[in-house]
Amino acid sequence: MGFLSFFYKYFVAAATAGFLAIASPFISIQRDLPNTGNLVENLAFVEDVTRISLQDFVESVKDGHTEAVKGLYAEKVFSLRVIQQPDDQPGFVSAAKGVATQFGMAASNNITGMLAHNYLAGAAFFDLNKTDTVNVIYGNGSIRQYQVTEIKKYQALTPKSTSSEFVDLDTGEKISALRLFTRMYTGKHRLVLQTCIQVGDEDSWGRLFVIAQPAE
DSSP: OOOHHHHHHHHHHHHHHHHTTOTTTOOOOGGGGOOHHHHHHOOOOOOSSSGGHHHHHHHOOOOSSSSSSSEEEEETTTEEEEEEEEEEEETOOOOOEEEEEEOHHHHHHTOOOOOOOOGGGGGGGGGGTTTTTEEETTTOOOEEEEEEEEEEEEEESSSSSSOOOOEEETTEEEOOOOHHHHHHHHOOOOOOEEEEETTTTEEEEEEEEEEEOOOO
């Protein structure tokens, strides 16, 4: 049991380092991002999301892979393709327009976590409101619906540090990075959308989490 506890904490720490840096154009991990130019050219992302129906979007992203998440859709808010993180890159976030990245460490905990830069797809996360429906689309065309139940915002006390403490902007509570990770990405199954909050010139000033529960 002690070994498993250490094993878990080790990987949580590694993933936390990546999750803290989400959405900042200055994070060091971006130096190693693969070339996504070809992906962008083939995207079905639509600038005017009011012009694409859920069914049309499903048809554009499904590829037959039953277990893989391939799209996120919120009516009149966004239609985003989804890619998965490489197994050995817990801090990877796509730099492609109209793409969200599924957080692998969250998936290991039965949480559907979606990451996006706040200057790309993550900007649309701010347009969600409580009770909004977010559709998660799988490769076989199946859809799982979630309803937004909570929107949380945290200030990072040292924005560029992977060990920053955070302050809950609703309650004033100060918590560690590890505790914030555990709060968001462990527990009962749900959907969590994450991006950064920009204040002034500091685009990693804080973190936004949109939490949605299964609708069924």
